[in-house]
Amino acid sequence: MSELLRLDGVRKSFGDHVVLREVDLTVEPGQCVVLIGASGSGKSTLLRCVNLLEVVDDGVITFEGRDITDPRVDGDEVRSQMGLVFQSYNLFPHLDVIGNVTMALRLVHGVGADEARTRGTAMLERVGLAAKAQARPDDLSGGQQQRVAIARALVANPRLMLLDEVTSALDPELVGEVLDLLTDLKAEGVTMLLNTHEMGFARDVADQVCFLHDGRIHERGRPEQVLGDPREERTRTFLSRIRAS
Amino acid sequence: MLKTPRRAARRHLAVVTVASAAIALSACAPTDEADSGSDSGSGTSESSESEAPAADECTPDAMQTVADGTLTIATDDPAFEPWFVDNDPTNGKGYESAVAYAVAEQLGYTQDQVAWVKVPFNKVVQPGPKDFDFDVNQVSITEARRKAVDFSSGYYDVVQALITNKGSAIDGATSIADLADAKLGAQVGTTSYTAITDQIQPSVDPAVFDTNDQAVQALKNGQIDGIVVDLPTAYFMTAVQLDDGVIVGQLPLPDGEPEQFGAVLAKDSPLTDCVSSAVDTLREDGVLDQIGQEWLAQQGAPELS
Amino acid sequence: MTDQVDTAWQPSGVQRERDEWRRRRTIRSAAIAAGSTLLLLVVVGGVVVSSPGWERVKETYFDWDKAVSSFPAVLEGLWLNIRVMALCAVLIVALSLTIAVMRTIRGPVAFPLRLVGTAYVDIFRGLPLLLVIFLLGFGGPALSLSGLPTSALFWGCAALVLSYSAYVAEVFRAGIESVHPSQRLAGRSLGLTYGQTLRHVVLPQAWRRVIPPLMNDLVSLQKDSGLIAVLGVVDAIRAAQIETAIDFNYTPYVVAGFLFCCLTIPMARLTDRYARRKGYHGAGGHL
Numbered sequence: 001m002s003e004l005l006r007l008d009g010v011r012k013s014f015g016d017h018v019v020l021r022e023v024d025l026t027v028e029p030g031q032c033v034v035l036i037g038a039s040g041s042g043k044s045t046l047l048r049c050v051n052l053l054e055v056v057d058d059g060v061i062t063f064e065g066r067d068i069t070d071p072r073v074d075g076d077e078v079r080s081q082m083g084l085v086f087q088s089y090n091l092f093p094h095l096d097v098i099g100n101v102t103m104a105l106r107l108v109h110g111v112g113a114d115e116a117r118t119r120g121t122a123m124l125e126r127v128g129l130a131a132k133a134q135a136r137p138d139d140l141s142g143g144q145q146q147r148v149a150i151a152r153a154l155v156a157n158p159r160l161m162l163l164d165e166v167t168s169a170l171d172p173e174l175v176g177e178v179l180d181l182l183t184d185l186k187a188e189g190v191t192m193l194l195n196t197h198e199m200g201f202a203r204d205v206a207d208q209v210c211f212l213h214d215g216r217i218h219e220r221g222r223p224e225q226v227l228g229d230p231r232e233e234r235t236r237t238f239l240s241r242i243r244a245s
Numbered sequence: 246m247l248k249t250p251r252r253a254a255r256r257h258l259a260v261v262t263v264a265s266a267a268i269a270l271s272a273c274a275p276t277d278e279a280d281s282g283s284d285s286g287s288g289t290s291e292s293s294e295s296e297a298p299a300a301d302e303c304t305p306d307a308m309q310t311v312a313d314g315t316l317t318i319a320t321d322d323p324a325f326e327p328w329f330v331d332n333d334p335t336n337g338k339g340y341e342s343a344v345a346y347a348v349a350e351q352l353g354y355t356q357d358q359v360a361w362v363k364v365p366f367n368k369v370v371q372p373g374p375k376d377f378d379f380d381v382n383q384v385s386i387t388e389a390r391r392k393a394v395d396f397s398s399g400y401y402d403v404v405q406a407l408i409t410n411k412g413s414a415i416d417g418a419t420s421i422a423d424l425a426d427a428k429l430g431a432q433v434g435t436t437s438y439t440a441i442t443d444q445i446q447p448s449v450d451p452a453v454f455d456t457n458d459q460a461v462q463a464l465k466n467g468q469i470d471g472i473v474v475d476l477p478t479a480y481f482m483t484a485v486q487l488d489d490g491v492i493v494g495q496l497p498l499p500d501g502e503p504e505q506f507g508a509v510l511a512k513d514s515p516l517t518d519c520v521s522s523a524v525d526t527l528r529e530d531g532v533l534d535q536i537g538q539e540w541l542a543q544q545g546a547p548e549l550s
Numbered sequence: 551m552t553d554q555v556d557t558a559w560q561p562s563g564v565q566r567e568r569d570e571w572r573r574r575r576t577i578r579s580a581a582i583a584a585g586s587t588l589l590l591l592v593v594v595g596g597v598v599v600s601s602p603g604w605e606r607v608k609e610t611y612f613d614w615d616k617a618v619s620s621f622p623a624v625l626e627g628l629w630l631n632i633r634v635m636a637l638c639a640v641l642i643v644a645l646s647l648t649i650a651v652m653r654t655i656r657g658p659v660a661f662p663l664r665l666v667g668t669a670y671v672d673i674f675r676g677l678p679l680l681l682v683i684f685l686l687g688f689g690g691p692a693l694s695l696s697g698l699p700t701s702a703l704f705w706g707c708a709a710l711v712l713s714y715s716a717y718v719a720e721v722f723r724a725g726i727e728s729v730h731p732s733q734r735l736a737g738r739s740l741g742l743t744y745g746q747t748l749r750h751v752v753l754p755q756a757w758r759r760v761i762p763p764l765m766n767d768l769v770s771l772q773k774d775s776g777l778i779a780v781l782g783v784v785d786a787i788r789a790a791q792i793e794t795a796i797d798f799n800y801t802p803y804v805v806a807g808f809l810f811c812c813l814t815i816p817m818a819r820l821t822d823r824y825a826r827r828k829g830y831h832g833a834g835g836h837l
Contacts, residue, residue, distance in 0.1 A: 051739055053735055053738060053739060076738070076741050076742065076743050077741070079738060079739055079740070079741040080740070080741025081741075082739075083739075083740075084739035086732065086735070086736065086739075088732065090732045090733060090735065090736035091736075092733065092736070092737075092751055092755075093755065094754045094755050094758065103740065103742075103750065104740035104741055104742065107742055107746050107750060108740060108741040108742060108746075109741075152740070153739075153740070156740075156741075370795075370798075371798065372798055389796055389797045389798070390798075392797060392798060393798045430782055433788070433791055433792060433795065434791070434792070434795030438792070450784060452702070452782030452783065452784075453779075453782060453784055453788055453792060454780075454782055455780060459688070459780065459781075459782070460782075462688045462692075463688070463702065463781070463782050465692065466688065466691035466692055466700050467691065467700050468691060468700050468701060468702050468781075468782065469782065
């Protein structure tokens, strides 16, 4: 199989509330797959299941040919091969920016302190924040913090980047700088699975758009098709509501 | 515009609060006690009265006791042997219990007219009003204590002794010099403690305990080498409380002056003269010796040089 | 978000008037406050000093000569308090952190650990400190366990450590549980193990949040360190008591109290200043 990530019949519920019913999804290497759907539709839960931060109730997730939902798999090791970026950045407030970025390199990937610093600084340059290496997260704007979060997730060269509505918490004028960064990453060939409400970005960058509704992928396809001329009634309703707001 | 009346009201409130606080403070200024207000720290001790009170002043009717018609005597809890027996002062057994009842009889109180209360040693020698008429608890008469309380005449000549466990570092010491490195213990605020710091002066700081029982516990645990305590109590401790206790010896009298136990009364108590003269009478009549022979079987202990 | 510094602007006449009025009023308020406080102190002081019992209170509690003569003994006792506090504080932090972590580990496998941690906290918060001191201080050596020292100081410190760790463990646990779960998620998502997340992400944030209650416990420990005096060691309060017993002048107690305050107040102020400078107080609201 050439696919990087594959979900088969993934099911997840919290108590009586079923969030993911039967999700099938495939992500090829270098692809950018965008998930859209209403709030509460399970997009974040899906990403967390892929990242093994949640345990699925049923179904199989295959990553690089391995069944990572097998309980015998070392979750930490799998997670170190992925990068997850949160909506609320979740930077570590007690460390400065470079400390945030290099932590995983030092503790998980066994990189020495000097090399970690070099790579971290290079990554910060890539996201345009090399000057802020010594700053505290609290001193940065939302857009800057999110870019640091992306740098933190990216610095260990993960095979798969998971991005959970990374621009939803930002002021409109800061959204652009983050989306630009993501566009660059796509151009470099980073494999991404992301949730977003930014339809413009999805149309420009995504290889595949999946509409998540009622715990299932209701419709999937090329962005021009799903976003421009959706086949399903529900998809159309959802998109019209998004555009109207 | 709206703020001015409110601000003025707040200021008035502040002034009133300050004024009433000042008044309240002056109202609770300490009242002076009748005569001791002018006493400063260097009060000369009152020596025992030169004239004995008249016989009819020291009767249950005339004496201003804490409870009318009853003589209230205090001691500690637990009450140590051989001064008391079975921690029960009312049975009249033990040296101090016997002396107390003898004094009561001398003053005209029958046995049922005697009531006992328990007061810790440390509290007894503090200045301040007392809940008892007099206290018997192996309290040595000292000048310093006279500033705080009254004493009757002495009813027992005290000798300080040193006890230890058999086979300890100081077992077999014959002189003060042998105790130079010993870790000794005593009850806080006692003349036994002063004996350690002034007479023995070991190089190791002594351990200080709230009660003699705790000192005994520490000795049993080997946390201290020895305890200094009065001789009869030393007998009791080594015979009964300690498994391997032994008396090392008795300490020489400081400056050659005999230390005495006396009954403790509140400072300037009206009963002091009566109680003192009662004790004096008992001594003259040989009653104290009799009681001593019954309860304090002293074989004596070697004196440490 | 860089603002351009506008060097050309000067305040207008209206604004200058306003500033002037505000300045005058501030000065007047400050003067009134200072003046009235001073007046109050003078009045209170005057009332106290002129009251009839003042002489006796002064010589009983504020006798300068007695203070000077008892100072060395009390200071030496205080040195014991300081040493006990310093040693016990280090041990308490170590033990209480362990207990707190034990109580917060999730997962069914850790149930025995959680049980032990909870039982420990319940028992040692249930037992009064003085009781533990008696139990261990007098009862411990009585067991005559070979290899364990019998010194009262050892057992007294052990009692303090065991008792205080229960309270401080709860403080740490509160700190740990106050760190937002998203922080833990962020750590795990990077591939950190549970232990690494705890050590590098959660605990550094947790202890900074609980600095005020920790300082509270440290100050409390400083005072409770004197309780081991019941075992025979002479601390500042016992030393004061011995001095007092000589002539019933209670000034040594005042001296001891003054010295304790001299220890506590700078410690507390220093910690506040350090925390403020490091920004710990403001670090909480971010996520």
